[in-house]
Amino acid sequence: MPSKPSAPKSMQTKTLPNPVRPSDLLKDPDLLLHNPPPESKALSAFDGLVGTILANGDFFITSPNCNTVYEPTIGSDRRVFLRADFLYGPDDPLQWPQALVPGYAHYATIRLPVQDSSDPLYYMWWLPERSDFRCENSTIDGIGRLKGMYVDTLKASCENLLKRKEKSTHKDRTTFIPELSNMLTDFLYRLENISTTFDTTCRHLRGLQRIFLELLAVLDYWEVYESLLTGIACPPSNDLAPVMGCFVYNGNDAEMFFRARIRVWFIRPCTELRNAQIRQRVPCTRPDLSLTVKPAPHSSPIYTGPATDPTKYRVIFTHLLRTLRYTNPFSSVQAYREPDTPSPSTAVLKRPLNPGMSPLVVVSG
Numbered sequence: 001m002p003s004k005p006s007a008p009k010s011m012q013t014k015t016l017p018n019p020v021r022p023s024d025l026l027k028d029p030d031l032l033l034h035n036p037p038p039e040s041k042a043l044s045a046f047d048g049l050v051g052t053i054l055a056n057g058d059f060f061i062t063s064p065n066c067n068t069v070y071e072p073t074i075g076s077d078r079r080v081f082l083r084a085d086f087l088y089g090p091d092d093p094l095q096w097p098q099a100l101v102p103g104y105a106h107y108a109t110i111r112l113p114v115q116d117s118s119d120p121l122y123y124m125w126w127l128p129e130r131s132d133f134r135c136e137n138s139t140i141d142g143i144g145r146l147k148g149m150y151v152d153t154l155k156a157s158c159e160n161l162l163k164r165k166e167k168s169t170h171k172d173r174t175t176f177i178p179e180l181s182n183m184l185t186d187f188l189y190r191l192e193n194i195s196t197t198f199d200t201t202c203r204h205l206r207g208l209q210r211i212f213l214e215l216l217a218v219l220d221y222w223e224v225y226e227s228l229l230t231g232i233a234c235p236p237s238n239d240l241a242p243v244m245g246c247f248v249y250n251g252n253d254a255e256m257f258f259r260a261r262i263r264v265w266f267i268r269p270c271t272e273l274r275n276a277q278i279r280q281r282v283p284c285t286r287p288d289l290s291l292t293v294k295p296a297p298h299s300s301p302i303y304t305g306p307a308t309d310p311t312k313y314r315v316i317f318t319h320l321l322r323t324l325r326y327t328n329p330f331s332s333v334q335a336y337r338e339p340d341t342p343s344p345s346t347a348v349l350k351r352p353l354n355p356g357m358s359p360l361v362v363v364s365g
Helices: 022-027 029-033 105-109 120-124 148-167 176-193 198-229 251-259 270-275 311-324
Strands: 050-054 059-063 078-080 133-135 144-146 246-248 264-269 303-305
Touching (some): 022 029, 022 270, 078 311, 105 246, 144 176, 144 198, 148 176, 148 198, 176 198, 198 311, 264 270
Antiparallel strands (some): 078 303, 133 144
């Protein structure tokens, strides 16, 4: 009689050590699957559609609503610097999910990149080629602006967003909204009116894109997602929101974002594995597989410190704003000093006052 097929390895029940140690997970990562939930079970925020081990087995990470686990930017000594694409790599909330940080919850609602080039929002992630740059008739080579068709598309998107902001009943909920609105106008003016080098134009464009996407995320957070996160309203569908999502390490936060249909990754210590049900173990997706990690020329770290310190995001913003400023002559130029001049009482005349006077006559005061 033929033997009965065995269950797939990923679905076999595992016996957990008590307590679970990091070394146990490193030795047998499939311990994550010690108690997989049945396919018929509706997952909760504490369950894992997928999961993986993290930080040498000290932690594990699960997602109840996403089949990919992105490598989190963990560490107390993160080094943030500008990359060759004028963004900030995995520490950049425009490019990679970030840990939930008080005051910056709207980073979880930053839109995912639009891939359709016929959609005007596509250009909020677009980086131009030199062929998209129009050189001016100038005595200085390499000075110009983006071609008009791109500026017009960007301008229309910005104006529509600013109109939405003006109509929003939440525009006074946070100082982010008026500040970002003013900065968006400033960056748009630069792209429209200032002729400069291609690299500086790219920096101005990245500034406009960042401000646009963050303002859009703040408005979306208050107008769309805040009521879902708090449970006041229910999501209109079971589809995941097309936003970045976030890493959390608190059960209440995991439940809120899961309820709002926002992608969430829940990080827990390995000792909590007994309480987790995970369907599939997957490897972490590394940022270097999809992001530009090469540093920008002459780039140096602008921040070194914990990944969850709000200072990291303030420093990124400050670094961005440098593209709107010129060198400060009051602090960067050596002060002009009058040459030391002798007083009139001791001045030696270099030439005679009249033809009969010696050239070395001293004039008394």
